[in-house]
Amino acid sequence: MEIKSVKYRIGKNYGFKVLVTIFAFACVVPLLFILFYILEQGITKINWHFLVNIPKPVGETGGGIANALIGTILIILCASVIAIPIGILAGIYLSENKKSRLAYWSRLCVDILQGVPSIVIGIVAYFWMVKPLGFSALSGSVALAIMMLPIIVRSTEETLKLLPASLQEAAFALGMPFHRVIFKVVVPVGISGILSGVMLSIARITGETAPLLFTAFGSPYLNFKVWKPMESLPHIIFTYATSANDEWKDLAWGASLILLVWVLLLNIFTKLITRKWKVQL
Amino acid sequence: MESTIIKSRNFNASFGSNHVVKNVNIDIPRNKVVAVMGPSGCGKTTYLRCINRMHELIPGATSSGEMTINNENIYQMHPIFVRLKIGMVFQRPNPFPNLSIYDNVIAGYKLNGIKLPKAERDRVVEHSLTRVALWNEVKDSLSKKGSFLSGGQQQRLCIARAVAMEPEVLLFDEPTSALDPISTSTVEELFHELKTNYTLIIVTHNMQQAARVSDKTAFFYLGELVEYDETRIMFTAPKDSRTQNYITGRFS
Numbered sequence: 001m002e003i004k005s006v007k008y009r010i011g012k013n014y015g016f017k018v019l020v021t022i023f024a025f026a027c028v029v030p031l032l033f034i035l036f037y038i039l040e041q042g043i044t045k046i047n048w049h050f051l052v053n054i055p056k057p058v059g060e061t062g063g064g065i066a067n068a069l070i071g072t073i074l075i076i077l078c079a080s081v082i083a084i085p086i087g088i089l090a091g092i093y094l095s096e097n098k099k100s101r102l103a104y105w106s107r108l109c110v111d112i113l114q115g116v117p118s119i120v121i122g123i124v125a126y127f128w129m130v131k132p133l134g135f136s137a138l139s140g141s142v143a144l145a146i147m148m149l150p151i152i153v154r155s156t157e158e159t160l161k162l163l164p165a166s167l168q169e170a171a172f173a174l175g176m177p178f179h180r181v182i183f184k185v186v187v188p189v190g191i192s193g194i195l196s197g198v199m200l201s202i203a204r205i206t207g208e209t210a211p212l213l214f215t216a217f218g219s220p221y222l223n224f225k226v227w228k229p230m231e232s233l234p235h236i237i238f239t240y241a242t243s244a245n246d247e248w249k250d251l252a253w254g255a256s257l258i259l260l261v262w263v264l265l266l267n268i269f270t271k272l273i274t275r276k277w278k279v280q281l
Numbered sequence: 282m283e284s285t286i287i288k289s290r291n292f293n294a295s296f297g298s299n300h301v302v303k304n305v306n307i308d309i310p311r312n313k314v315v316a317v318m319g320p321s322g323c324g325k326t327t328y329l330r331c332i333n334r335m336h337e338l339i340p341g342a343t344s345s346g347e348m349t350i351n352n353e354n355i356y357q358m359h360p361i362f363v364r365l366k367i368g369m370v371f372q373r374p375n376p377f378p379n380l381s382i383y384d385n386v387i388a389g390y391k392l393n394g395i396k397l398p399k400a401e402r403d404r405v406v407e408h409s410l411t412r413v414a415l416w417n418e419v420k421d422s423l424s425k426k427g428s429f430l431s432g433g434q435q436q437r438l439c440i441a442r443a444v445a446m447e448p449e450v451l452l453f454d455e456p457t458s459a460l461d462p463i464s465t466s467t468v469e470e471l472f473h474e475l476k477t478n479y480t481l482i483i484v485t486h487n488m489q490q491a492a493r494v495s496d497k498t499a500f501f502y503l504g505e506l507v508e509y510d511e512t513r514i515m516f517t518a519p520k521d522s523r524t525q526n527y528i529t530g531r532f533s
Contacts, residue, residue: 099340166375170439172338173371174389174446175364184392188379279379280428 035260042257045250054222055236058245065255067222068236071137074224075216075232076202078141083148084198090149091156091194092182098161107157114150121146122211130215137223137230140216144208148201155197159190164281192277199270203263209234233259286311286480287332287450292346294324294331296339301327303504304346309450314472314481316495316512318488320527324504325484329452332482333367334360350450365389368443369452373459374435376427376442383423385438386410389446409441413471433464440471444479451475453483457490469494488528492516500524 049064056063090106097103121143129139163186171181187194212218217229218239233255241252287309294302301324309315317325330336331344334355348355355363376385377392386406390397397405406423410416415437419430427438436456443451457465472481472494485491491498492512499509500523508515508524519525 164375166371166373167377169335169338169371170375170377170442171388171392173333173335173364173369174392174442175361176393177361180392180394185377185379189377280426281378 038253038257038260041253042255042260045254046257050251050254055220055240055248055251057220058248061247063247063251065231065233065236065251065258067219068231068233068255069258070222070224071216071219071230072206072233074226075137075141075144075212075230076206078138078226079144079148079205080198080202082141082145083152083201086145087149087152087198087201088156088187088194091153091197092160092186094153094157095160096182110150110153113146114154117210118143118147118208119210119213122213122215125211126214133227135215135217135229137216137226137228140212140230140232141226143211143215144205147205147208147211151201151204152194152197155200156190156194159193159197160186162193163190167281189279189281192274192279195277196270196274199266199273203266203270206263206266207234207259209238213238233262284311285309286350287482288347288349288352289332290347292328292331292344292348294327294336294342294344296327297341301504302331302344305506307499307506307509309480309482310497311480312476312478313496314476314483314494316491316498317482317484317501318486318491318498318527319501319507321486323501325499325501326454328501329454329482329484332450332452333364333369335364335369365446366448367450367452368446368448370436370439370443370454370456372455374432374439376430376435376438378426378428380427381424382419382427382430382438385427386441386445388442405445409445410438412444412474413437413441414467414474415441431464433460433467436460436464436468437471440468440475444475448479450480450482453481455484455486458486465490488516500527502527 049062051064051069052066053062053064054067055065090110094103094107125139125143125146129136129142133139167185167189168181171185176184212232212235216232216235218235219229219231223230237252237255237259240248240255243249285308287307289305289307292302292305292307293300303324305328317329319325327336331348332355336342336344337360344356350363350366376382377388380388383406384391386409387397387402389395390402390405407416407420410419415434418434419425419438422429427435430438436459440451440456457468460468469490472483475481476496483491483495495512497510498512498515500507500515500519500521502523508519508521510520515524516528519528
């Protein structure tokens with residue numbers, strides 16, 4: 001009787017372990033599947049020609065996605081220029097003033113902002129920027145910057161909150177003014193966490209399509225002017241994957257692979273930075 | 282004839298409605314070691330942090346009364362000047378983890394944006410590390426991070442960092458409570474060295490330490506300064522019964 005019940009328990013224990021392992025593995029499958037599929041479809045389309053040429057008109061063969069690559073880089077660059085300073089400074093405020101009323105509301109707003117659907121942010125950017133100024137890459141950048149903000153703010157705040165109070169005390173006791181304590185001590189010590197937040201936010205917005213639909217809009221031409229409509233990787237995938245033209249569908253596969261590799265590299269890079277620049281406390 | 286460097290009159294400090302330092306009057310003599318002892322929560326650390334205006338950095342912290350250094354009111358000076366004149370060493374060693382040993386020593390200059398010529402920097406680093414008896418141990422590894430040192434070495438590095446600024450007064454907030462006995466005795470020996478140039482105020486839980494290192498001792502109890510006298514007298518013939526009870530171990 002005794003032995004039997006123990007055996008039953010051991011069996012149950014074993015069954016549960018198997019179940020947990022299966023589900024852990026199940027999480028890996030979708031990513032592997034996506035990677036494999038995109039790689040299989042996209043790898044044959046990518047070559048030098050693909051990277052440095054712009055799409056050809058319907059009917060002509062060849063063409064590439066240079067306009068979308070340049071566009072994505074420029075749009076992300078502008079978004080970063082807007083979001084990084086604001087995000088880091090706001091994060092510093094939140095970690096320094098944990099209990100103030102402004103911090104409470106600001107934190108709440110940032111959390112809600114994180115949950116706002118990207119298309120809604122796109123609409124807001126549309127009314128702010130596109131209506132008065134016309135379609136432009138910059139309006140897309142503004143929308144993406146709004147999406148980057150919460151990630152940067154929260155990761156900066158969380159990183160700095162974890163730093164021991166004794167660090168700041170040491171700096172204050174040496175007669176440092178507040179801004180120097182922040183920029184010479186607190187930020188350098190927390191830099192790995194802050195940077196990883198920045199990188200993750202870039203990885204997050206790289207693939208955003210919805211807010212770009214009616215802001216950056218898309219353009220079949222190579223364009224460096226951020227106040228003009230501009231193509232971007234996610235948008236070129238959206239347009240070409242749904243087109244009837246097979247040449248264009250190939251472009252979409254190639255662009256998907258590039259986008260995927262980009263995001264993967266950003267994530268790996270983030271991990272490396274976090275490890276390399278981590279300051280041992 | 283000893284001259285007074287720090288003087289407080291009717292000094293009070295609170296956190297919100299919690300009155301932690303009550304009406305303290307004290308004269309700290311120049312180039313002496315003054316120990317501040319008392320049970321936990323008696324306000325001794327708070328009082329210490331009021332001297333270099335670190336207390337006010339905590340939200341809700343207030344203070345009133347008079348606190349002077351060389352007859353100048355500390356609370357009418359800019360806190361940055363106060364903290365340059367009055368250095369502080371904390372309970373746990375807190376070297377800047379992102380800086381090398383060398384940079385930690387001159388952190389007060391470097392991070393404040395005060396430019397020194399290279400030769401002068403080297404001199405300050407060597408001088409400060411020598412003063413805290415750390416130079417021989419670290420002179421070959423000055424470019425290593427400060428956090429690689431042992432706890433006792435880190436604490437001496439922190440003292441060197443405070444000494445490098447050439448303050449007039451050094452505050453120690455339970456400087457040895459996180460250290461092992463050997464490191465503790467090394468730091469205690471330093472106090473004797475340092476008092477030739479600086480005035481030392483040391484908060485300690487440890488009565489034996491107060492007896493060993495200080496010239497004068499103050500006993501705080503429940504936020505009040507109960508007794509303040511020559512250490513010799515405090516430990517042999519205290520006037521107040523509460524002091525008597527404390528040093529004989531009837532409460533702690």
